[in-house]
Amino acid sequence: MQKLMDRDFLAGLALFFVGTVALAKAGSDPMNWIFPRLATYLILTVAAVLVARVVFAAVVKHVPDIINMNSDDRIAFVDVFLFLLIVLGFFFVMYGLGFWLSSLLMLSLTSIHLTKDRTRRNIGIALVVPLATCVVAYFIFMHLFYVPVPVATWWAGVG
Amino acid sequence: MLEGLMMALQPSYIFWLTAGVLMGLVVGTLPGLTATMGTALLVPFTFALETGEGLAMLGGLYVCAMFSDAIPACLVNTPGTPAAMATAFDGHPMVLQGRGQEAIVAACFSSALGTLFGAACYLLLAWPMMAIALKFGPPEFFWLGVFALTIIGSLAGKSILKGLAGGAIGLLISSIGISHATEVARFTFGIPELRGGVSLVAALIGVFAVPQVLLMVAESRRKEFIAEYKPVPGVTLKTILEVLSNPVHFFRSAMIGTFIGILPGAGSPIAALVSYNEAVRWSKDKSKFGKGDVRGVTASEIANNAAAPAAMIPLVTLGVPGSSPAAVIAGALMLRGLNPGPELFQNNATLVYSFGWSLLLAGIITFILGILFAPLLVRIIQIPLRLLAPLIMFLAVIGAYAIRNNIFDVYMMFGLGVFVFLIRRLGFHPGPIGLGIILGPIIEPALVQALYISNASSVGRVFFTGTVNIILITVTVISISLVALTRFKDRARERANDSLGAE
Numbered sequence: 261m262q263k264l265m266d267r268d269f270l271a272g273l274a275l276f277f278v279g280t281v282a283l284a285k286a287g288s289d290p291m292n293w294i295f296p297r298l299a300t301y302l303i304l305t306v307a308a309v310l311v312a313r314v315v316f317a318a319v320v321k322h323v324p325d326i327i328n329m330n331s332d333d334r335i336a337f338v339d340v341f342l343f344l345l346i347v348l349g350f351f352f353v354m355y356g357l358g359f360w361l362s363s364l365l366m367l368s369l370t371s372i373h374l375t376k377d378r379t380r381r382n383i384g385i386a387l388v389v390p391l392a393t394c395v396v397a398y399f400i401f402m403h404l405f406y407v408p409v410p411v412a413t414w415w416a417g418v419g
Numbered sequence: 420m421l422e423g424l425m426m427a428l429q430p431s432y433i434f435w436l437t438a439g440v441l442m443g444l445v446v447g448t449l450p451g452l453t454a455t456m457g458t459a460l461l462v463p464f465t466f467a468l469e470t471g472e473g474l475a476m477l478g479g480l481y482v483c484a485m486f487s488d489a490i491p492a493c494l495v496n497t498p499g500t501p502a503a504m505a506t507a508f509d510g511h512p513m514v515l516q517g518r519g520q521e522a523i524v525a526a527c528f529s530s531a532l533g534t535l536f537g538a539a540c541y542l543l544l545a546w547p548m549m550a551i552a553l554k555f556g557p558p559e560f561f562w563l564g565v566f567a568l569t570i571i572g573s574l575a576g577k578s579i580l581k582g583l584a585g586g587a588i589g590l591l592i593s594s595i596g597i598s599h600a601t602e603v604a605r606f607t608f609g610i611p612e613l614r615g616g617v618s619l620v621a622a623l624i625g626v627f628a629v630p631q632v633l634l635m636v637a638e639s640r641r642k643e644f645i646a647e648y649k650p651v652p653g654v655t656l657k658t659i660l661e662v663l664s665n666p667v668h669f670f671r672s673a674m675i676g677t678f679i680g681i682l683p684g685a686g687s688p689i690a691a692l693v694s695y696n697e698a699v700r701w702s703k704d705k706s707k708f709g710k711g712d713v714r715g716v717t718a719s720e721i722a723n724n725a726a727a728p729a730a731m732i733p734l735v736t737l738g739v740p741g742s743s744p745a746a747v748i749a750g751a752l753m754l755r756g757l758n759p760g761p762e763l764f765q766n767n768a769t770l771v772y773s774f775g776w777s778l779l780l781a782g783i784i785t786f787i788l789g790i791l792f793a794p795l796l797v798r799i800i801q802i803p804l805r806l807l808a809p810l811i812m813f814l815a816v817i818g819a820y821a822i823r824n825n826i827f828d829v830y831m832m833f834g835l836g837v838f839v840f841l842i843r844r845l846g847f848h849p850g851p852i853g854l855g856i857i858l859g860p861i862i863e864p865a866l867v868q869a870l871y872i873s874n875a876s877s878v879g880r881v882f883f884t885g886t887v888n889i890i891l892i893t894v895t896v897i898s899i900s901l902v903a904l905t906r907f908k909d910r911a912r913e914r915a916n917d918s919l920g921a922e
Contacts (some may be wrong), residue, residue, distance in 0.1 A: 272846040275584050280607065281592055291600035292869065295863040299855075301588040306584040327844065336637035343636045344837065347812060351829065367809050374639045374805035389806050395819055400445065405452060405460055407821040 267325045269314040275307035337376070346370050358412030363394045420542060423772025427780060432475050435468060436777055443483025444792075449501045450491055450624050450811075450818045451557050452729075454500060455743035462751045470755050471770055473631035475777035477751060480733075481744045482781040485687055485724045486530035486789055493522040495645065495811055501619060502687035502723040504853050505695040507627065508574065509708060509715025515646045516711050517795040519568055524658040527789030528810045529672075529717040532662070533724030534782025536673035537680060541728045541735075542775040548729075549736045552681045557868035558882050560682070562891035564862035567689055567854075570696035572902030574615070574709065574850035578905060582851045587844075589626075589855015590862070592617055601863045612827035621819040621828040622835055627835020628815040628851045630843055635808040635825060638869035639784035645800040645807070655790060662717055671697060676722030680729025686742040687730075690856050693723030700898060703895060705905055706849070728778040734759050735771050875890040 282300040287293045317324060329337075343354035357365070367390030374384050401407040424431065439461070446457035458477050465473025493510030506526060513522040540548060555563075568586060576580020595606045596616025607613040630725030635645070662669070672694040679690035698718035699708045708715050730741030731748070738760025740746035749759045755765055757770075764771055802810070819832040839849050873881040882888065 267846055271581060271584075271842070271847070272841060274845060278452055278588060278591075282600040285606055285608070287589075287605070288605065289601070289603065292603040292605065293451070294599040294870070295859075295866055296591055296594040296605060299594070302587040303584050303591070306580050306587070309580055330640070335640065339639065340633050340636050343633070343808070347816075347833070350816070351826070351833070354826070363813060367813055370809035370812070371806055374636060374808060376640060376805075390809070393810055393813060397813070401447070401817055401821060404445070405456070405821065407817070408824055409817075 265327060266308045266314050267327050270327065272307045272310035272314065275303050275310065279304035279307055342369055342373055346373065354410045356412065356414040358393060358415075359398065359409035361412070362410070363397070364390055367393055420772045422769045423774075424776045426471055426769060426773035427475065427776035431469075432472055432777065433780070435472045436479040436781055437784055439479030440483040440781055440788060442476075443485075443785075444487045447484035447487030447503075447620075448490050450497050450628055450815055452498055452499075452818060452821065453620055454502075455747060456822070457481075457484055458744045458747040458751075462683065462747060462754070465751060466754075471773045471777075472673060473751065474748065474770070474774045477744075477748050477750060477783040478728075478774060478778045479784070481748075482530075482534050482724065482727050482778060483785045483788075485534075485727045486527055486720065486785050488798075489526035489530070489716070489720055490523060490796055493526060494519060494797065495628075495632045495807070497811065497815070498623060500687075501857055502624050502691050502726075503628070503690040504623065504688060504850075505570075506511075506716055506721035508695065508719075508724075508850060509710070509712050512709070512711035513713065513716065514797075514800060516648060517647050518711065519646065519648055519800055520651065520654050520793055521637060521658050521713065522716055523793040524655050524790065524799055525662060525713050525716045526720045527786055527793060528659050528662050529669075529720035529765075531782045531786035533673055533676055533721035533726075534785065534790045535723035535730060535779055537677050537728035538775055538779035538782060540677045540725075541732055541778065542772065544590060545732045545736050548678070548681055551678075552683075552733065554885075554887050555682050557872060558866045558885070559891065560865035560886045561862055561869055561882070562888055562895065563679075563682070563693075564858050564865060566891050566895045566898065567692050567858055568862075569697065569898040569902065570692050570699075570788060570854060571851045572899070572906075574848055574854065578846050579888065580903070581847045582846075584590045585707075585847050585849075586855040587849035589852040589857075592622060592852075593619075593856050593859020594863060597646040598766040600867050604615070610827075612825065617831055617856075618819070618822050618825075618828045619860070620822050620858050621832040623853055624815045624819050624836030625832035626775040626839050626849045626856065626922070628811060629833060630840040632808050632815070633836070633840045634843075635804045635811075639804045640807065643803055645804065648797060650794060655793070658713070661713060665667055665714070665717075668701075668714060668718065671701065672718045672721035673725045674870070676725030677729040679722070679724030681732045683739050683741050683743055686728040689861060690726035691719040691723040692854065692857070694718045696898065700901055707907070708885050724782070728775070730889070731774070731778070735764055735774075736761065738763075761783070775808055824921075 279300050286297055304348055346366060346369050354362045368387050371386035375386055402409050442457060446452045446767050457480050460482055461477055465476055485502055488503035489506045491509035492503035493514050496511040498504045498507055510522045571582045571586045597614055598605055604614050661829040675694040676690040677698060679693060694720045695715060698714050699705050728744040733739045733741045734749055736747050740749045751761050809837055816829055819829045824830055869881050
């Protein structure tokens with residue numbers, strides 16, 4: 261099991277980052293900035309308290325709340341990472357390939373990626389369900405709610 | 420009023436009302452499609468109908484969407500519309516415990532009850548309620564928003580500090596874009612698309628749906644489905660009786676929903692959040708909330724559905740819509756040459772009352788359809804995670820895109836979702852972030868307007884005087900004190916248990 265870092269300490273650092281970026285971008289005019297500034301100060305205060313609490317816990321030798329990562333977590337992390345990559349790819353090709361092809365690709369690839377038992381039947385399901393999803397989504401969004409779904413620009417006509 | 424009832428009971432009215440309810444079922448269930456969008460898209464269709472039929476159809480869609488948004492909220496922890504955010508807090512844990520059908524039936528029945536209450540107020544108490552609502556100015560709205568923020572105490576999970584920080588992050592996200600005061604661009608980082616602000620719905624899809632999908636992906640090797648589902652005979656009747664067995668809870672949630680519904684700009688999301696907060700506050704066993712307590716679902720659903728007909732009260736009495744779908748309905752009336760407001764009440768009373776009766780009937784039809792479809796709908800959780808996770812992500816992307824037909828909303832939704840997924844590992848709960856995003860657009864304009872008013876007198880006088888202000892400040896302080904007290908007691912109990920365990 262791999263030990264990473266104290267949960268509160270990491271949370272404090274993340275909040276410091278968010279608070280500092282917000283503070284750096286905030287203006288001084290009170291009417292425009294009072295609200296975001298108040299929120300930012302709250303974030304920075306919580307960050308300071310969380311970090312101070314970790315330091316205090318270390319001084320009094322309190323058991324820290326460490327984030328661990330075991331082999332299962334690592335596999336899950338890789339699964340999530342690959343899933344995100346496919347979805348990001350979907351955003352990239354959506355306007356190039358158009359709604360149908362890009363959606364089918366994204367849905368099929370992610371479904372196959374998440375299928376542990378890759379039998380012919382399961383792969384078949386991972387291809388048929390995305391097709392049905394695309395057909396239903398196309399009719400609901402395009403014809404019922406008039407959402408103009410992306411049209412292919414790389415291969416004109418494949419919309 | 421009886422003429423209005425006879426009008427609403429005509430077969431053609433019932434037909435179009437049912438058609439609107441069915442559309443509402445689709446609109447609410449799909450994340451990204453809101454009741455506002457649904458009613459706006461339906462307006463052109465209603466031109467072919469009589470005014471009353473068209474209004475019935477629009478009202479039916481609005482009412483049903485306020486129920487059906489609870490379906491994805493409960494089943495996949497993704498609110499169909501912002502109004503169902505509070506429903507997910509207990510609805511999803513119920514599903515995880517194998518009580519999916521109970522959650523859907525409870526949501527459906529409470530939605531129907533809420534609608535009936537709101538519609539009854541519309542028919543009987545429109546004018547007296549409006550007199551109270553008119554006492555709400557910017558300082559009152561500010562305190563109402565602050566009061567709603569105290570729900571963080573119920574949502575924060577183990578760490579109230581992280582809950583507060585999450586709420587502040589949500590408020591910060593809501594402040595992106597052109598400011599309300601002098602139109603200064605804030606936190607746009609040179610990106611022109613951010614000047615228009617963050618789409619509320621896209622942001623909420625990002626906060627709730629995307630982390631949930633990523634969680635499903637992470638768990639897909641360990642479990643096949645979200646949760647097991649075994650149909651329980653008699654669960655529908657049992658749940659209905661359980662909801663009916665708590666009349667105090669019902670009246671409190673319905674009154675909160677109706678009152679917040681008539682406040683222009685507040686709407687169903689705030690009503691549901693405040694009602695949930697009050698349900699927790701008045702409960703003897705607060706620890707059950709957030710862990711699958713049916714009262715969490717009913718509090719939220721009664722209030723958000725009571726707020727839907729109530730939002731029509733300021734529209735027909737003053738000509739001021741109480742919510743975005745009400746604004747669309749106002750537009751539909753104007754396009755027909757009818758001016759919403761006192762004039763409409765005087766000249767077309769039958770139409771106004773038939774609309775009220777249609778809203779009431781919409782609640783009944785929603786209940787019938789919901790109960791019929793509940794056993795089918797709950798089977799969504801039997802879709803294997805390997806298929807469900809991509810499906811929800813796909814709907815989230817298309818839903819976020821559909822709001823403004825803008826791909827930037829999709830990027831924003833995705834980025835926010837990944838951020839929330841990561842900080843969940845650090846102990847942050849998505850609830851307070853969503854809460855901040857919803858309440859920011861209410862609190863900030865109210866704060867700025869109240870500050871402008873205070874330039875003419877004093878801050879103390881504007882914010883801390885007036886009956887409504889004092890009531891809201893008092894309940895806010897009580898709410899915060901109770902949260903602190905409960906946390907203190909819980910911690911003391913934990914310490915006592917730890918020391919007993921050590922011995």
